Amino acid sequence: GQNIDQPTEMTATEGAIVQINCTYQTSGFNGLFWYQQHAGEAPTFLSYNVLDGLEEKGRFSSFLSRSKGYSYLLLKELQMKDSASYLCAVSSFSGGYNKLIFGAGTRLAVHP
């Protein structure tokens, strides 16, 4: 079966660093995405990993270990506007086509 796990909620302080973990068990793995979602809005793309290692993009970094079925999203210099849900999503390749399978999301609250 397909399974993606991430913590339900996290809290952090403005200016700090937070790491959001994601573990997955999926078939036809074809990359892992992280999305940010504010309440009532669409997911917006943050990062994509298909090979093992760290991808850095400004204040956001994402890491992937395919052998461990593990990824994390690292947010540095947290700002109040970073309060949102962070969705781990795996691209699953099956029958010649890809689709995204989402985790339930991690709701991050950044406080002063």
Add this chain to the structure above:
Amino acid sequence: EPEVTQTPSHQVTQMGQEVILRCVPISNHLYFYWYRQILGQKVEFLVSFYNNEISEKSEIFDDQFSVERPDGSNFTLKIRSTKLEDSAMYFCASSDRVSNNGYTFGSGTRLTVV
């Protein structure tokens, strides 16, 4: 930056009525998707569409649902006879292929069935 456009942003309908949710994907994209998100729950895959036919559908996508690309630009999701449990945000997405930018999501249609 190219966008996926969805209309309407909010639709209220009575149980048993038919609804059509509309999407205009990014013009050079080839793969189209519908996802839904029930309030407080995760984003769920409904259906993918390529080359004018369904490429994959989930268990949620039963006979009440259908998709169509009627005119080469619009991509629609029809729910034939809505149920209360169909109330959700429906997101359309498109992609050219899996790339570093992945899938582009529309802003969603909030469907409320009363």
